[in-house]
Amino acid sequence: MAAPKGNLVVGQSGGPTAVINQSLIGVVKEALRHEAIEGVYGARNGVEGVLREDFLDFRKEHDSTLEAVAATPSAGLGSCRFKPKEEDCKNIFQILSKLNARYFFYIGGNDSALSAGIINKIAREQNYELRVFHIPKTIDNDLLVTDHCPGYGSAAKYVAQAFMGNDADNRSLPGIKIDVCMGRNAGWLTAASALARVHPGDGPHLIYLPERGYTLKGMLNDIDKVFSANKRALIAVSEGVADSDGHTFLESEKIRAELKELGMGKLLDLFDLTGEVEELSGGAKRDAFGHVQLSGTGALADFLATVTKIYLFNKCGKKYRVRADTLGYAQRSMPGVVSEVDAIEAREAGAAGVLTAVTGDLSGSICFKRHQTQFGKYLCEPFCAPLEDVSGVNFPKGVKQYRPMEDNLITEAGNDVTPEFVEWLRPLVGQLPVKGLLKGESVKV
């Protein structure tokens, strides 16, 4: 089908990544090359900008600005956390059709694929030719269909580098260090800490992922064992770490029961401020999507450090150095720590979406397929998948609409990743900084 003449509207949604603007500029610069696409407009703050008709004209931006924005983390157009309902999508469509928009691009996660799917359906019902494309982005890498997701490689690089540094730090001042990484449902980002291992004995020595259920005693026992053997321990923990019922640690009755057995019955209450904050402000703790707010608080890390410190003290009678960091927003928006492959692919995804749109496909999500090659060289190319497959909207009830780490990527004990995972991840992150180690034996002078 010939490409319809009209305008293109592009928006960004959800949490930032280091390369989400590469996808934006990929869409914009490819769009500027095609005659069928008349105006290239950016909606500020995603579909919120569409609804309030707040647009920016990309034809008026200088190429040097576009390239500078591409290299800058986080959503250059502004983002939103707004998940439009059917009614909102009808309004969005109305505005798009009024503006003679024939191409709508939405860069975001699972929810953005869903919104794009609804808008696409409405357009078809109305017999209005609108080509709707989703360009995936997420640092969590938990989107369906694609081999991996733009944004993940750079976040993984940050995590790997942070753990390289933390491991060197922990080697020089031995103790127990716990680092909590982002990723509510899937452990991909936490697992990237494994790339920090270069020399024998390097950490992280334990990796805890949301894909498995843990007991507190099992975890403390692991830490104790590693620490006894190495006199130090570096531990990666996902913010989504949960008990065997899938309840996150800070909200788990099982963990509470275990603490009681360990003589620390009160401890969990100290880290849960929900009641007090709600009392003082009327329930400000749930975010607009209804997720429990795990990012942006150090509670899990502080809880784990405290429980470990007390456990070891009560067991050994010694105060060990236990510290914890919550890696924070730098994971998703640190400039200067960007995977080159990730930046290239994010740009490519945007451009491929526009090319697909003008050459025939009516809608879709731009995913990546990794090819098996004879000598193991990394080779990945974009392809267009149905929006519904990526949003998972048509899945039967109870089937996950996101992608957890597959079983073969996690060790049987559940506290580490397998070599298959590291092999899969390495090309997405690319070159890491050097990590030197003085290997010399101790000598008598």
Place this chain on the structure above:
Amino acid sequence: MAAPKGNLVVGQSGGPTAVINQSLIGVVKEALRHEAIEGVYGARNGVEGVLREDFLDFRKEHDSTLEAVAATPSAGLGSCRFKPKEEDCKNIFQILSKLNARYFFYIGGNDSALSAGIINKIAREQNYELRVFHIPKTIDNDLLVTDHCPGYGSAAKYVAQAFMGNDADNRSLPGIKIDVCMGRNAGWLTAASALARVHPGDGPHLIYLPERGYTLKGMLNDIDKVFSANKRALIAVSEGVADSDGHTFLESEKIRAELKELGMGKLLDLFDLTGEVEELSGGAKRDAFGHVQLSGTGALADFLATVTKIYLFNKCGKKYRVRADTLGYAQRSMPGVVSEVDAIEAREAGAAGVLTAVTGDLSGSICFKRHQTQFGKYLCEPFCAPLEDVSGVNFPKGVKQYRPMEDNLITEAGNDVTPEFVEWLRPLVGQLPVKGLLKGESVKV
């Protein structure tokens, strides 16, 4: 005086920096070039390694290993938190003289200069020719005498980049973001967040430093004002932020009284686990130096986010997006985020120490002097200062043995830095990543 023939012993002490190994390798590689210096030995874990006679022979390490170690953050020889007493220093001297060590180099902070000074004094009293040098390192930049300290530039670069990313993040998803930076006594590192400002309106919009005393109400009022004006706010807070009596927020009775007035009397208790942890483990909260443990816990950030959220809710009846991060260990040991000038100067400091030692000076600390140049070009060179001036050991009682930010570097309101500070800092950090911004006006399509 001719350089004595004998061995060189070098050690590293205190918290890591990204370039402390540049200083180590600077000492080692310069030492290997001088005939007077026979063996070049590294003491593992600083003076602890000297006391247990645990040494590494640098002549046996390959140059490629030395260069890889130089480029790796944190102490390659291992560090220690041990502050030797007079008696320990006597033992250290005994061992050094037994080993025919004629050169002792200690890379570390204020405490290391003090230790070096004591060892130096003992050697002179014993008429043993030992040349004792201190090579300064700290991310806090709070050492006396020197214009700035190796390690600071790289940590400042990390903080600047993290704030660039956090600012872009905050621009794309507006709200209030609080980032807590390291620096107990001095605000140098927190102040480096100012380099993140590139475009008009860029954050950080407020910077709180330990050099000034604050009230909670003043701070909340500042935040409210910035947020009302810009619909977003990015705030840099030093972990050492204190009330007007110098008591840090989480330990301040004044802050407690203010909270009571604001109807949040209980809030501070929720973030202070000292009592509970001590009850369960017998006082594990103080570290070996007697400092209160501020790093490695997210309590201050979580407290500030919670109090801000509740304050604004009670004032405006709206739940605003308030998040906080504690920047953590990545500030001091992030590989790949290193200031080139810092790396060069750290190496230079080590090499200059050895050159000074073999050409005549008997002891000292290698500091940097910045020259005024006609066109403002950055020009800094090392010089040798007395150990006692750097450790501040002979200062009259009550005079600070560290260097806070000078008054002209902080604005009168006390919640920002001056242009003089930014001008002073910029060459120490060097090139930062690009930060693009779509400046286009909103258009009607």
